[in-house]
Amino acid sequence: MDTPQALSLDHISVTLGHVPVLHDISLSVVSGEFLSIIGPNGCGKSTLLKVLCHMIRPQSGQAFLEGRPLSSYSRRQLARRMAILTQKHDIPEDMTVYELVSLGRFPYRTFYRRPSMQERDIIEKAMADAGIRSCRDRLVHTLSGGEQQRAFLAMTLAQEPQILLLDEPTTYLDIRHQLDILELLQQLNETLHLTIVLVLHDMNQALRYSRRTLVMKEGRIVAQGRPQDVITPEMIHDVFSVSGEAAVTASGRRVLVF
Amino acid sequence: MGRRWLKRLILLMLFALLAITGIVLSVTQGAASLTASAALQFLLVPDSSTMSQIIWNIRLPRAVTGAMVGMNLALSGAILQAVMRNPLADPHIIGISSGAGLTGIAILILFPAYTYLMPAAAFTGAMVAAVMIYILAWKNGIKPVRVILAGVAVSAFLGAAISSLLIFYSDRVHGALLWMVGGLAARSWNDVTLIVPYTLTGLALSLFGASYLNLLQLGDDMARGLGLSVERARLGLTAIAALLAASAVSVAGLLGFVGLIVPHMVRLLGGTDYRYIIPGSALLGMAVVTWCDTVARIILAPVELPVGIIMALLGAPFFLYLLRRDV
Numbered sequence: 037m038d039t040p041q042a043l044s045l046d047h048i049s050v051t052l053g054h055v056p057v058l059h060d061i062s063l064s065v066v067s068g069e070f071l072s073i074i075g076p077n078g079c080g081k082s083t084l085l086k087v088l089c090h091m092i093r094p095q096s097g098q099a100f101l102e103g104r105p106l107s108s109y110s111r112r113q114l115a116r117r118m119a120i121l122t123q124k125h126d127i128p129e130d131m132t133v134y135e136l137v138s139l140g141r142f143p144y145r146t147f148y149r150r151p152s153m154q155e156r157d158i159i160e161k162a163m164a165d166a167g168i169r170s171c172r173d174r175l176v177h178t179l180s181g182g183e184q185q186r187a188f189l190a191m192t193l194a195q196e197p198q199i200l201l202l203d204e205p206t207t208y209l210d211i212r213h214q215l216d217i218l219e220l221l222q223q224l225n226e227t228l229h230l231t232i233v234l235v236l237h238d239m240n241q242a243l244r245y246s247r248r249t250l251v252m253k254e255g256r257i258v259a260q261g262r263p264q265d266v267i268t269p270e271m272i273h274d275v276f277s278v279s280g281e282a283a284v285t286a287s288g289r290r291v292l293v294f
Numbered sequence: 295m296g297r298r299w300l301k302r303l304i305l306l307m308l309f310a311l312l313a314i315t316g317i318v319l320s321v322t323q324g325a326a327s328l329t330a331s332a333a334l335q336f337l338l339v340p341d342s343s344t345m346s347q348i349i350w351n352i353r354l355p356r357a358v359t360g361a362m363v364g365m366n367l368a369l370s371g372a373i374l375q376a377v378m379r380n381p382l383a384d385p386h387i388i389g390i391s392s393g394a395g396l397t398g399i400a401i402l403i404l405f406p407a408y409t410y411l412m413p414a415a416a417f418t419g420a421m422v423a424a425v426m427i428y429i430l431a432w433k434n435g436i437k438p439v440r441v442i443l444a445g446v447a448v449s450a451f452l453g454a455a456i457s458s459l460l461i462f463y464s465d466r467v468h469g470a471l472l473w474m475v476g477g478l479a480a481r482s483w484n485d486v487t488l489i490v491p492y493t494l495t496g497l498a499l500s501l502f503g504a505s506y507l508n509l510l511q512l513g514d515d516m517a518r519g520l521g522l523s524v525e526r527a528r529l530g531l532t533a534i535a536a537l538l539a540a541s542a543v544s545v546a547g548l549l550g551f552v553g554l555i556v557p558h559m560v561r562l563l564g565g566t567d568y569r570y571i572i573p574g575s576a577l578l579g580m581a582v583v584t585w586c587d588t589v590a591r592i593i594l595a596p597v598e599l600p601v602g603i604i605m606a607l608l609g610a611p612f613f614l615y616l617l618r619r620d621v
Binding site for chain 2 (some may be wrong): 089091110111112113114115116119120122124125126127128129130131135139140142143145173192195
């Protein structure tokens with residue numbers, strides 16, 4: 037067993053209000069992998085992500101982190117192991133990038149005085165890794181969408197997690213910044229061996245960047261595997277009810293055309 | 295430490311200066327006024343003269359009570375604004391004060407022999423009101439609008455109960471009425487000792503809670519993701535806010551607007567970081583109440599106005615200004 041399980045879900049079902057959202061989901065996330073989740077709006081992708089980070093407790097089934105039930109960890113312990121980048125952020129208008137990123141150190145805060153030099157180094161490194169260091173003293177609100185996303189990413193990196201969960205990190209960004217963020221994630225995945233689970237909308241991006249893809253429809257996982265095996269015109273037709281064609285570009289990449 | 299923190303430090307020193315001058319004015323000014331140095335002499339070397347008696351037994355306890363009440367209400371408001379994620383939250387609007395008010399008035403009117411139980415009763419009332427509002431507003435998380443609506447509803451409900459008490463026992467109403475307007479008249483060392491423990495505990499806990507408040511401002515999901523146990527933090531911080539509000543209400547009655555305007559003033563001047571807002575609100579709260587109380591005492595001297603009236607006169611327009619500005 038040289039591929040340890042980072043996260044796993046065992047027959048999870050979730051009902052929000054009276055609406056069943058996830059049905060009997062089992063899944064395991066291997067340490068160091070780059071997993072994308074795709075599916076139509078309302079299929080339960082975001083809910084699945086929230087179950088993985090223990091923000092939603094499933095009505096039945098169990099979730100595990102490194103083999104231990106998720107519920108046996110404190111929030112603090114969880115925040116040291118995994119970080120989540122949600123879709124909506126609501127932060128004070130006068131918060132600087134540095135202040136935002138330093139929030140990522142909250143789970144390590146102790147009662148006694150911390151070795152502040154070391155803390156500062158970690159914050160600086162997180163900003164450098166996310167490529168936002170040049171904006172460290174600017175207000176987050178004055179940054180462009182792409183820069184803001186990098187600032188929030190730096191905050192999650194300051195948590196020094198092993199697992200990073202992202203809910204549609206490329207939404208609202210232009211194509212250049214979308215690709216920037218994905219390249220950055222790929223790089224973090226390779227250099228820091230960060231396990232990455234992200235919800236994506238763009239199937240071509242899932243094809244290009246992720247090493248495993250999970251397709252969801254109406255609260256169930258309908259397909260999973262290597263993106264090039266999973267993301268096919270047939271799947272697109274079944275899940276999204278649109279017809280697409282697979283094509284190969286001049287450089288040999290597989291893409292979908294709608 | 296950047297320029298922002300330098301500015302904040304200067305602001306904090308300014309608030310501290312205002313608080314100190316407020317207390318000094320409160321001790322020196324009045325029907326019989328005297329210079330600061332004379333007052334200082336009476337303070338250091340008390341004698342049996344009337345002026346010394348006035349200073350030691352009337353003005354000083356009043357100034358100290360006023361300072362603590364101001365601090366507690368401002369801290370309570372500052373905490374609630376972050377916990378409820380609502381800029382309009384304060385112990386009054388949220389109904390905590392009317393909770394404390396109802397139990398306080400019930401003690402005053404129904405069990406006057408047990409007046410010494412006021413802080414405990416007021417605290418219980420405040421806490422029950424806070425928990426009631428929290429439960430009413432909770433539905434898959436806290437939504438700011440729901441909190442305000444639940445707070446207004448609970449306030450109205452408790453207000454009706456207070457009015458009924460006042461009507462059914464109209465013969466005993468006088469003391470209760472004065473208490474409801476909010477005032478610092480005739481506060482003694484008893485009042486000081488009554489709220490000192492609550493004040494010190496509340497202040498220490500608020501300072502400790504600053505970084506939690508910073509996280510709560512970001513919304514539930516982000517705070518959870520960063521390792522904060524949101525429900526537990528909310529409950530604990532609400533309890534601290536209720537403790538602070540209740541101790542203030544128990545000695546100064548239903549004093550309006552300090553809890554709302556002071557944290558906003560502090561925020562408008564120096565920003566949203568709670569490591570600054572908490573000490574800032576504590577100091578500016580002390581300043582506002584001691585200054586307003588001095589004004590209330592001398593503006594129509596020898597007739598004395600309840601400080602609540604001055605505060606509401608100044609507070610209401612500021613509240614409207616905020617409402618127009620950016621809420």
